[in-house]
Amino acid sequence: MLKPILALLLGAPFAAAAAAPAALSLEDTFDAHARVITQNDEEAKTALRNSLRTADPSDYPDIVDIVDALYEFGNLAAGFEEPAASAISARRKTIHCRADKIEENSSSERGIVDYHCTLPDVSAAFPAYRDSRARFRTGEQTAEALKEFLEAYAATLRDAPGTRYQARAEFSRAGDNGPWISADMLFLNLKLLKELMPFSAWDERIEAESVTAYSGIPACDLMLDAQLKFAERYDPDSPLQRGTTLQDIVAEKVRSLGPSLAEAYCRGTHDRNRAVWEGPVSQEDTDHVRAE
Structure with a gap:
């Protein structure tokens, strides 16, 4: 009886070492970024944090903080009354990104991911936005104009057909055989928000x-x-x-x-x-x- 117990105890350190975090593959790294950016997925956050922790802390001391800066959709429904706020939150959960093509160079130090994201096409709300801006310029019922636009925008976002946002992200290793990192993915959340709230482009x-x-x-x-x-x-x-x-x-x-x-x-x-x-x-x- 003692031999099996001793064997288990002696093997415990090796089991712990085997369970140490490992860097994600390029495909899984992209997928984890995408799920955090679009869904704030907790499992993806954990996987990405564990992967980033494999980087040399002396060279990349704050690299794990990247994860907390990826999600920006949480306030998309802010300022909207019910039931519009709930409808926007529900539609937000349908946004996703998928890899179409993944390439690594021969040394596996750099990689490229061509991908697309599916999100609501809010272009149908542009006429309501233009009308709202015109009423603001003339000082005509500005509060009412804003309310009517927000209602039109919420309805559009809720019912809009999906559209494809296509892009490319470049990845590199954080150190020799370190985890994959990408500056392009850090800005994807802001790019998608501009697609969902294209007010500057409409102006x-x-x-x-x-x-x-x-x-x-x-x-x-x-x-x-x-x-x-x-x-x-x-x-x-x-x-x-x-x-x-x-x-x-x-x-x-x-x-x-x-x-x-x-x-x-x-x-x-x-x-x-x-x-x-x-x-x-x-x-x-x-x-x-x-x-x-």
């Missing part, structure tokens, strides 16, 4: 409706409109003012970069030069804008 779209559309991309249309007005005011004899030269340059940017990158390029250019285009300028400012 840009509303602003672009008042200009002549050349590209079909609001950010690029606003940038081009600002450039044309600037050139007309300060440099009317510029070759860029002849015919459709400026329009052609922007159109070529859109073709070469693709819609998403062109939108980011146009928005960045517009934001950098907004003060110049909208206010008094120096010769140095004029030369800078010409160069772009």
